[in-house]
Amino acid sequence: MSNEKNTDTVHVAHRTAATGEIAVLTIDFPPVNAGSTAMRTALMGALEGLEPARLAGVILTGAGGNFVGGADIREFDAPAVPPHLPDIIAKIEALPVPVVAAMEGAALGGGYELALGCDARVAGPRAVVGLPETTLGLIPGSGGGVRVSRLVGEVRAIELVTSGRRVKSAEALELGMIDAIAEGDVVEAAIAHLEKMDGQKRILRELPARPGERQAVEAAKAAALKKGRGSLAVAEAIEAVRQAQTLPVGEALAAERETSLRIRRGPQSRALRHLFFAERAATKLPEGVEPGRVETVGIVGGGRMGQGIALAFAQAGLTVRIAERDATFLATAMKALETAAQDLAARGRIASAAALMERLLPGELGAVADCDLVVEAIIEDMEAKKALFGQLDQILSDDAILATNTSYLDIDEIAAATKLPGRVAGLHFFNPANVMRLVEVIDAEATTGKVLATLVALAKRIRKLPVVAKVGEGFIGNRVFAAYRRQAEFLIEEGALPWEIDAAIEDFGFAMGFFKVYDLAGLDIAWARRQRLAPTRDPKARYVEIPDVLCEMERFGRKTGSGWYDYASGKPVPDPKTEEVIAKEMARKGIEPRTFTADEIISRIMAAIVNEAALLLGEGIAARASDVDIVLVNGYGFPKLKGGPLHWAAAQPREAFLESVAAMADASGHGIEPAANLEAVLKEAEDL
Incomplete structure (x- = not known):
């Protein structure tokens, strides 16, 4: 007979304490006790199997060093299946005896919402709690925003829920997010805390709302929206916390749930979840190889x-x-x-x-x-x-x-x-x-x-x-960035001004306009690379001399006070001298300037980025399309709410996007053609 402990279940044990019999429910779904349908079913079954009349209280804890590490993200695209987490929390609240959450490790997202459904929360010294749903384009969907605002107040709740930050136990205790920190075994500490409760329940939904002072609330909202950079989840999370102060609690809980289910299938949530899984795939160690130790x-x-x-x-x-x-x-x-x-x-x-x-x-x-x-x-x-x-x-x-x-x-x-x-x-x-x-x-x-x-x-x-x-x-990132730079320079040579291009791509969601980045890095760095590659450059390929002219004028960017922009004020300001250089170079080449709309600029830039990504994937420089996405998001300011360039491109109307790539290649001249594998790459990105 095997001595191995059963997992993927909720273990139920009974302890005798000074106040009577205590049921200890241990969630055991390795590796992090994620709140999957199977876990929720097992937990509801364990709760329904209790005999409250015999009990003085219940301890809810997790096995394997974690309480509950959050929801099972793999289930987000499927319809929600009962038992739902709000139903489990309602079951806990309905028990006639107090329930104490004993939390080691992570109690995040739905895990912390589960703990908030208990009457008290005791954490280990290394535990972390929080509601990180906005980092995946969601909001708490099981009362997290409503209940935590009753513990910490409206202003602090806005910051906690919109930032999605993980809060260590010491700070969590200070804020009131937990009730005690265990000095030893967390279950023993939870039992001791339970005994002090003297059989009294403390249901958070029944506590009064804690609205903040108007000016402080408005400041918290403004800070969250600025940091969120267009995140729908952040805006909706703010509204959910506001409703927690103004609506009857049942209506606030229902509204929070409806919003969470609605936006989790939206494009921003899909984009952020794509990046989450992309990071997991990228960081997986090669199979069958043990890494060495570095000290x-x-x-x-x-x-x-x-x-x-x-x-x-x-x-x-x-x-x-x-x-x-x-x-x-x-x-x-x-x-x-x-x-x-x-x-x-x-x-x-x-x-x-x-x-x-x-x-x-x-x-x-x-x-x-x-x-x-x-x-x-x-x-x-x-x-x-x-x-x-x-x-x-x-x-x-x-x-x-x-x-x-x-x-x-x-x-x-x-x-x-x-x-x-x-x-x-x-x-x-x-x-x-x-x-x-x-x-x-x-x-x-x-x-x-x-x-x-x-x-x-x-x-x-x-x-x-x-x-x-x-x-x-250039490996992955600099290879794609070079294509982005080249296309931006083509646009400059055709009549778009640097600040017009920067405005368009910043409106698209990039953290910083290309020419501002160029100035920040130093124009001389790219100049040195161009000089290194000059002997092997295809003489038939289109080459824009404007950046070289700026460098010859010792306009190297921020460090010299001028580059594409003027920095005399300390900030980037459009510079007439740059316009003069552009106009002279266009005249020298006989180019008649034209105007570009923001949409036309984005079409050219994105076509260049995606086409170059397809080329390097075809050459085996990157292993998968999602690797390109996380490189551009984490290294080059591509908007994470769009999930990376290939995720974004795969969601565009296919024929129209392929036409934009063909138009970009035609405008770019000799040596730039649509990647032969472009459709296959877009299909791969679509399937991720």
């Missing part, structure tokens, strides 16, 4: 990117050795890191600046000899990188991993400069590296499976989003 990381290069990478690893608790040949430059880098650490501490992001700096150790190249991983972050020059990798190859152990942070260069060529090319890969961070979530993990031709698995696991450990790509000019 000490070397960073070669103390510039801004190297500093950011160093901070990312140090904040995750790893020891970081920073190597620079120039002692003065190294001292400058360490001073900048110290300032950054102090800023992080002042903002509450880290406990101690001094503790962080103890993990950041400066030195010469030899100082990285004992590192498990070395990340190169020097100038974007092939010969310099090959020379450095040759040196590192000599001083590191054979088990150490060598990674380059190159944005564009051929990693296979870099790896060939070492005696063990299998340990070489790309680890392309985005600037600022300690802030941006995205990391492209580049699987070079010789990279071993173990190295790849180690880097993916390590990226997850430091709370980054790793996306695996193959070697190719």
Whole structure:
């Protein structure tokens, strides 16, 4: 007979306490006790099987280190199936004895709503609670907004529900979201709390509403809407919290439920759920390969990117050795890191600046000899990188991993400069590296499976989003961004002004207009790349000289006070000098300017982005369409409410979109044609 414990059930046990018999219901649906139809059915069955007349109370808890980690997102596109969570909560509220939620780990979304349906909530010290539904384009659908507002008040409820943030137990206790923190076993603490309740129930829906002061409510609403950037869920969540203060509680609960069910099948929710599953697919480790352990990381290069990478690893608790040949430059880098650490501490992001700096150790190249991983972050020059990798190859152990942070260069060529090319890969961070979530993990031709698995696991450990790509000019993100840049420059040369293009794409939902991004990064960076590629450029291909002219004028962007825009005021302002450069170049080429509508601009830009994505998928640079989506959303400001460029494109009328791609290619000239696999890629994206 097997001794294995049954799972996918709700275990019912009975305990004898000072006040009488207590039923302990344990939800056991690995791995996170998600609120699936099966889980709800089992929980309702367990509740219906209780004999309340024999009980002094009930403890509701979860197995496996979690209470309930939220709803089963895979069921969201299907019709809701009974028993519904509101029915279970109503059953708990109707019990004549108090019910205490004993929460370890995650009590999120429907899990926290379940806890709110109980008469009290006791959490472990590492528990997190919250209502993250808006991050998936939803609002709480089982009374979460109504009940939490009765605990924390209208103003705080607006912030909690619209942000979807996860609240640690200490703050949750302070806010009133939970009633106690367990010092030891959470079930034992919940039983002790139950005994103090003396048989009295505390049903949250019966508590009075807690409307906020009007000015504070309006400020909270404005802040939430600004942060939500057009999120329907945020607007609806605000309305649900407002109704919780103004409607009879039964009507408020019904309205919240109706809204949740209505918007969960809307385009924004589908887009955000697409990104959720895309991230899970991208971060899955290669099968059959065990990742290695990394504890000490070397960073070669103390510039801004190297500093950011160093901070990312140090904040995750790893020891970081920073190597620079120039002692003065190294001292400058360490001073900048110290300032950054102090800023992080002042903002509450880290406990101690001094503790962080103890993990950041400066030195010469030899100082990285004992590192498990070395990340190169020097100038974007092939010969310099090959020379450095040759040196590192000599001083590191054979088990150490060598990674380059190159944005564009051929990693296979870099790896060939070492005696063990299998340990070489790309680890392309985005600037600022300690802030941006995205990391492209580049699987070079010789990279071993173990190295790849180690880097993916390590990226997850430091709370980054790793996306695996193959070697190719610009990998995934910069390859698509180059096509986006090229098309924007074509539009400039045809008569659209930079600020008109920026306005159109910002209205579409991009975080920042292209030319503002260009100025922020520095026009000289792309100029250097264009100069590097000039010898191999197809002379028949269309080339826009306007950015080169701006660079020759030393208009490199924000850092020089002018680029596409003028920054004399500290903010981007349309610049007549830029218009003069554009007009002269158009006249030199004999181009007659035309006007563009915002829709025409978006049509050209999106056609270029999607077509380039199809090309790189056809070349195997990216493994799946959804990888392209999460790279563009997390690294390049593509609006997440649209789910990424391929998810968006797949939802457009097919023939009309294919026509827009053909029109874009025709306007772009020699060398740009619709991708042969475009329809297949759109079909793949449609099926995701």
